[in-house]
Amino acid sequence: MSNNGTLLTVKNLSTYFFTEEGIARAVQDVSLCIKKGKTFALVGESGCGKSVTALSIMRLVPSPPGEIVGGEIVFGNRNLLELSEKRMRGIRGNKIAIIFQEPMTSLNPVYTVGNQIVEAIRLHQRKSTSAAWTDVVEMLRKVGIADPQQRVSEYPHQMSGGMRQRVMIAMAISCRPELLIADEPTTALDVTIQAQILDLLDELQEREGMSILLITHDLGIVAERADDIAVMYASRIVEVADAKQLFAEPLHPYTQGLLKSLPRLGISAKRLQTISGVVPEPLHFPTGCKFHPRCPIGHDDKRCQSVEPKLREVQLGRCVACWYARGYEK
Amino acid sequence: MSERDRIIRKGAAPKGRSLWSDGFRRLRRRKLAMISFAIVITYMVFTGFIYVTELFDCQFELTKWDAKVGDEYEPPSSENIFGTDFLGRSVLRKALYGVKVSITVAFWASVISLVIGVPLGAAAGYFRGFVDEIIVWLYTTLSSIPYILLILAFALVLKGKAISLEWAGLGTYELAGITTVYLAIGLTSWVGICRLIRGEVIKHKEREYVLAAKSYGCSSRRIIFRHLMPNVFHLIIISFSLRFVSFIQAEVILSFLGLGEKNYPSWGAMIDTARLDLPKGYWWEMTAATVAIFLISLALNIFGDALRDSLDPKLRVQ
Amino acid sequence: MDNTNNYLLKVDNLKTYFAIKKGLLRRTVGYVRAVDGISFSIEKGQTLGLVGESGCGKTTVARTVVRLVPATAGGVVFEKMDVLSADRVRLRQLRKDISIIFQDPYGSLNPRMTIGNIIGEPLKVQRGTAGSELSDRVAALLTKVGLSAEAISRYPHEFSGGQRQRIGVARALSLEPKLVICDEPVSALDVSIQSQILNLLKDLQDEFGLTYLFIAHDLAVVEFFCAVVSVMYMGKIVERAGAAELYRNPLHPYTEALMSAIPQVEPALRGQRSAPGGEVPSALSPAVGCAFGPRCPWRQRQCQEQKPGLEESTDYKGHFVACWKCRGN
Numbered sequence: 001m002s003n004n005g006t007l008l009t010v011k012n013l014s015t016y017f018f019t020e021e022g023i024a025r026a027v028q029d030v031s032l033c034i035k036k037g038k039t040f041a042l043v044g045e046s047g048c049g050k051s052v053t054a055l056s057i058m059r060l061v062p063s064p065p066g067e068i069v070g071g072e073i074v075f076g077n078r079n080l081l082e083l084s085e086k087r088m089r090g091i092r093g094n095k096i097a098i099i100f101q102e103p104m105t106s107l108n109p110v111y112t113v114g115n116q117i118v119e120a121i122r123l124h125q126r127k128s129t130s131a132a133w134t135d136v137v138e139m140l141r142k143v144g145i146a147d148p149q150q151r152v153s154e155y156p157h158q159m160s161g162g163m164r165q166r167v168m169i170a171m172a173i174s175c176r177p178e179l180l181i182a183d184e185p186t187t188a189l190d191v192t193i194q195a196q197i198l199d200l201l202d203e204l205q206e207r208e209g210m211s212i213l214l215i216t217h218d219l220g221i222v223a224e225r226a227d228d229i230a231v232m233y234a235s236r237i238v239e240v241a242d243a244k245q246l247f248a249e250p251l252h253p254y255t256q257g258l259l260k261s262l263p264r265l266g267i268s269a270k271r272l273q274t275i276s277g278v279v280p281e282p283l284h285f286p287t288g289c290k291f292h293p294r295c296p297i298g299h300d301d302k303r304c305q306s307v308e309p310k311l312r313e314v315q316l317g318r319c320v321a322c323w324y325a326r327g328y329e330k
Numbered sequence: 331m332s333e334r335d336r337i338i339r340k341g342a343a344p345k346g347r348s349l350w351s352d353g354f355r356r357l358r359r360r361k362l363a364m365i366s367f368a369i370v371i372t373y374m375v376f377t378g379f380i381y382v383t384e385l386f387d388c389q390f391e392l393t394k395w396d397a398k399v400g401d402e403y404e405p406p407s408s409e410n411i412f413g414t415d416f417l418g419r420s421v422l423r424k425a426l427y428g429v430k431v432s433i434t435v436a437f438w439a440s441v442i443s444l445v446i447g448v449p450l451g452a453a454a455g456y457f458r459g460f461v462d463e464i465i466v467w468l469y470t471t472l473s474s475i476p477y478i479l480l481i482l483a484f485a486l487v488l489k490g491k492a493i494s495l496e497w498a499g500l501g502t503y504e505l506a507g508i509t510t511v512y513l514a515i516g517l518t519s520w521v522g523i524c525r526l527i528r529g530e531v532i533k534h535k536e537r538e539y540v541l542a543a544k545s546y547g548c549s550s551r552r553i554i555f556r557h558l559m560p561n562v563f564h565l566i567i568i569s570f571s572l573r574f575v576s577f578i579q580a581e582v583i584l585s586f587l588g589l590g591e592k593n594y595p596s597w598g599a600m601i602d603t604a605r606l607d608l609p610k611g612y613w614w615e616m617t618a619a620t621v622a623i624f625l626i627s628l629a630l631n632i633f634g635d636a637l638r639d640s641l642d643p644k645l646r647v648q
Numbered sequence: 649m650d651n652t653n654n655y656l657l658k659v660d661n662l663k664t665y666f667a668i669k670k671g672l673l674r675r676t677v678g679y680v681r682a683v684d685g686i687s688f689s690i691e692k693g694q695t696l697g698l699v700g701e702s703g704c705g706k707t708t709v710a711r712t713v714v715r716l717v718p719a720t721a722g723g724v725v726f727e728k729m730d731v732l733s734a735d736r737v738r739l740r741q742l743r744k745d746i747s748i749i750f751q752d753p754y755g756s757l758n759p760r761m762t763i764g765n766i767i768g769e770p771l772k773v774q775r776g777t778a779g780s781e782l783s784d785r786v787a788a789l790l791t792k793v794g795l796s797a798e799a800i801s802r803y804p805h806e807f808s809g810g811q812r813q814r815i816g817v818a819r820a821l822s823l824e825p826k827l828v829i830c831d832e833p834v835s836a837l838d839v840s841i842q843s844q845i846l847n848l849l850k851d852l853q854d855e856f857g858l859t860y861l862f863i864a865h866d867l868a869v870v871e872f873f874c875a876v877v878s879v880m881y882m883g884k885i886v887e888r889a890g891a892a893e894l895y896r897n898p899l900h901p902y903t904e905a906l907m908s909a910i911p912q913v914e915p916a917l918r919g920q921r922s923a924p925g926g927e928v929p930s931a932l933s934p935a936v937g938c939a940f941g942p943r944c945p946w947r948q949r950q951c952q953e954q955k956p957g958l959e960e961s962t963d964y965k966g967h968f969v970a971c972w973k974c975r976g977n
Contacts, residue, residue: 045840190702192905221911223911261840262839266895271850274840274844274847278810
């Protein structure tokens, strides 16, 4: 249908968790647009809902207690939320793949690495066993693992963290997906290994024309690798911009605060700037704008306390959800 | 200022919600678990009731299990809900009295197995090394012997022996009947809880809060009792409730085999005698005992499972 | 480092090896050299940073210094007292003077104890403080770390990660220690909370004249927080310098690689990537020569044969490196 370079569009997605303690509105009214061959970053701190968003796209939200209660996810020309489970399985791992933060728990410890990748291949493609195994070796080579023929018969616990993550990536790209969702792929890895993995993802993107949805809390990674960025706070998207614009001129007070509070190499300071207060929990969200208790502008403002600002486009390609952001009130 | 801070500053200082109160709150919401709990409590209260009546020599209709209420082998009727046995005694009253035997045995057996299993498990888990090796060897060997044979052996050996408690000023105590049964069961059933506690202690020992305690000078004893035990206690409770069932059933088996309490009715003995009556068509005694056992077992199982679901911190929804 | 009489803590060639036992008879087949000859000293009121990736041994150093883990060789001297051979009485005293803030805000607090008990237990154990004196002190500590005193009767799971870390800080301060070892205190926290905790630690240092041994893997955090920084790799210190000097002028190839691998928000600060290839080698079978050799872009013959010692650079005073390449300057 719309072939303007858009691969996947999320419209007004809402995912709630119905628990004994109440309803946790983990994702509320989230919309984003991932372009073909580009990297879209979803940035936020723990508990903001970014991982739940990723799981919602893949329809892997544990249910009960979770449930996608509204919105659309348009991929190709279909709404993923309306597909049958059988159809969805044909997309998972095949057209859209996901890699997680903890490679040790994402890989099955009792199967060799090769077995797990072969399983992924044979689930979606009609290939003979030998062809599949050739593919596996090729995949491992592609992700930069030395001696792939040997590694194929190793078990996850015999490998280091960085290597396991490469195996995860190999599994994910084995069917040449159009979209790769990477949920904090390098948080558990050392900085030097992190750089290698991110380089690998960049390389794969270039070679295969794959889009990447990168979910992370690390603004540095986002600055270096992402094309478009959405900042999430407490279940909502508060700012969307492309990478250059976001760092040059952040519009939302949360983004501004985050950037200012980062200790930066080469820039010595006596004290760090902070954002006071704590991240709210999904069961106890504040009224009005969810950031207002911590906001230097809004914490005493009547409007910020009672009415929640919606995400509005203030420029082409730039959106923000703040009453006092430049360009918000026209 | 977060919402929470605002509430605190307003002076409405909420009392802390411990993991226990959280767990019990969740437990209370499960209707089935609460019903099961009520059943268990009923059994226990009844046991207490029987003991009290015996202590004060009160006579109640219901506890007069040895009174002749009718002819031999009367089928269930409006007078005797479960009919009578071969001596014309009320089967219902016998079954009710059997509660005393079962609960008493299960209770003391649980206590004994906990008293042995928990300290051994904690010691093995905390000190590791030589202590651990000995204890593990001990319980591995013990648990390799078939359970029934083990209980039988203990029961046979303990029967008729007397324990001298003169050092405590209590005179000698002749081992008989119930005592033999629960001693035998208790002394052989501590392995499960020991293993469990050992595993948990090993796991918790490496947690940072234990390291922190060591870093400001806590002694080993303090660490075990103040830090580790409270974190494994919920397992003890869960294990207690689930094991209770197996102890009741163990007693039934022992009584069935003739090793239990001879002077008072017990479910096992009832089943034993009823076994011979069944071909003759007298089904009520067997039924009464079975129903009594089934109810308490079911209740304990349901409640034990619910306890585990509620009290296990890992199962909380994050 | 010149006036060796002024130091609070001096570590000398410390080694901590963990034996690997295999087989039925549990024979020792090898050693994991977690800490392989570390030397450093901290002056009173100073902040020394220990930086390195996972597995480099920095956490083991912290635990060995307070004898939570037995040392294999070397010496640790605290205020002129030999720590490693101290008897029980002196060790108890030591536990008062050195305290630790741990990394995991979720694992470092006993979930079954109230906050009041958690913070107050050191006082109970060491000084026998009790009653209202104890609760007053705990309340004062809570306020000092920015929490409300009403937290005393609550439980850890009712607090967020950042708040729990504050509780950990309060506990570490309860015995009025001289040296505080911070073992990755902000690594597990959200970005917006990290800066709060770091500021708090700095303020406390100013107020109480604390000395810090700060351990982390995040170079930016260490640069902000510490006066002197040591970089660790595979159980050894490979470079040490003042914080500003280190960042301006990293000499060791590993330090350079580490810095260039950090993703930077400012485009201007992104240097050329000199990320080392390969994986961190296993600590079981270290290379004969320099431990970083197999991954080093400048590896020479000498690097494979001999281990370089930590020596002061001829060009930069106060800047120490363990590298053959840098020696040639």
